Amino acid sequence: MISRIDLRGAAFPEGGIDRDLLPRAEFDVEAALETVRPICEDVRHRGSAAVIDYGERFDGVRLERLRVPAQALRDALAQLDPRVRAALEESIRRARAVHRDQRRTDTTTRVVPGGTVTERWVPVQRVGLYVPGGLAAYASSVVMNVVPAQEAGVEGIAVASPAQKENGGLPASAILAACELLGVQEVYAAGGAQAIAMFAYGTDECRPVNLVTGPGNIYVAAAKRLLKGRIGIDAEAGPTEIAILADATAEPAYVAADLVSQAEHDTLAAAVLVTTSVELADAVDRELDKQVGAAKHRERITAALSGRQSATVLVDTLEQGLAVVDAYGAEHLEIQTEDSAGTAARVRNAGAVFVGPHAPVSLGDYCAGSNHVLPTGGCACHSSGLSVQSFLRGIHVIDYDRDALAGVAHHVVALAEAEDLPAHGTAVTVRFGSAS
Secondary structure, X not given: OOEEEEOOOOOOOOOOOOXXXXXXXXXXXXXXXXXXXXXXXXXXXXXXXXXXXXXXXXHOOOOOOOEOOHHHHHHHHHOOOHHHHHHHHHHHXXXXXXXXXXXXXXXXEEEEOOEEEEEEEEEOOEXXXXXXXXXXXXXXXXXXXXXXXXXXXOOEEEEEEOOEHHHOOEOOHHHHHHHHHHOOOEEEEOOHHHHHHHHXXXXXXXXXXXXXXXXXXXXXXXXXXXXXXXXXXXXXXXXXXXXXXXXXXXXXHHHHHHXXXXXXXXXXXXXXXXXXXXXXXXXXXXXXXXXXXXXOOHHHHHHHHHOOOOEEEEOOOHHHHHHHHHHHOEEEEEEEOOOHHHHHOOOOOEEEEEEOOOOOXXXXXXXXXXXXXOOOOOHHHOOOOOOHHHHEEEEEEEEEOHHHHHHHHHHHHHXXXXXXXXXXXXXXXXXXXXXX
């Protein structure tokens, strides 16, 4: 079901393993740009009418208005299964605890007497949060997007999620209920590239935003790339992925269950096991056969596990295993080794690291307190997951008095002349009665 890549005996260069040797889903955002470009332009010119037209075309439902009525939010929460409500409330509580500790404080540095630089942390004014609604309705993604924005102090929060035909043209009820729990009243029944364009350009119903966050399909990712600059974005989310670094001490049933849980998301979901133990790999294969056969979404899971994006990678040593997972830069990385904590401390590239046999990725998806909006496609090598920091901007405030400026004026002039920008120097010397 899942292929193998045998790197035992292979040379591991000092600079790290070639990422192209590792499995990865095909996800051509560049090609999708040509599909989303006319959609975004249409929304730019026709506003809500265009978003409604594309909703009918892609979601199969014709809306009169995009904004979800406040009563629909209240009704969704009132009708929510009490068990699900309790789980969402606990997820929110834990996420708030973690994200509240991420708040930044202003820092003032006294560079010289009379001269200070203060770094102020200022939240973006208005954000658009995208919540997918394709194969599954992710109420948990409402929590993961909204909580850090609220803890950052964002004033304006708007949520968009695709209209569901079976829900009378509203987004999924669980998504609406989560918005109501979190106090978010501005919710739109809009999905795909047209929702991102709505956020970027604004419509008669929705004011433009400064920043868009949240995962989505390839067309959402392409719209984010196209509109980046007009709006800030968190990332271009690709298919979800898990990597598990395990040795002979790992429990095969746990490893298999975690691979299956990630493959359940989508046929393009990636599941990668990196191990020093052929015996573990064989045992995991047997467990996969058993667990996938009993799974509700076995066709989707089978497609994901047998796709080119999933594999078991065999290595000689744990050191090589670390090199592989660092090169892969997984969205989610589980460490199931004899010294899981020690091994996890050596990881450099991962969206989130789950330590030991009792920290499965699904814990992080819902109730660990961590954020599940994470970099995919190897972007963990240079990017971070969603956090309070995602919604803040650092602004330097420079405050120098006359004496402090006089003390450094000659250095400013010297550097200005070296760069052939003499007016830069004059902007300093003019303050002391000299234009040169």
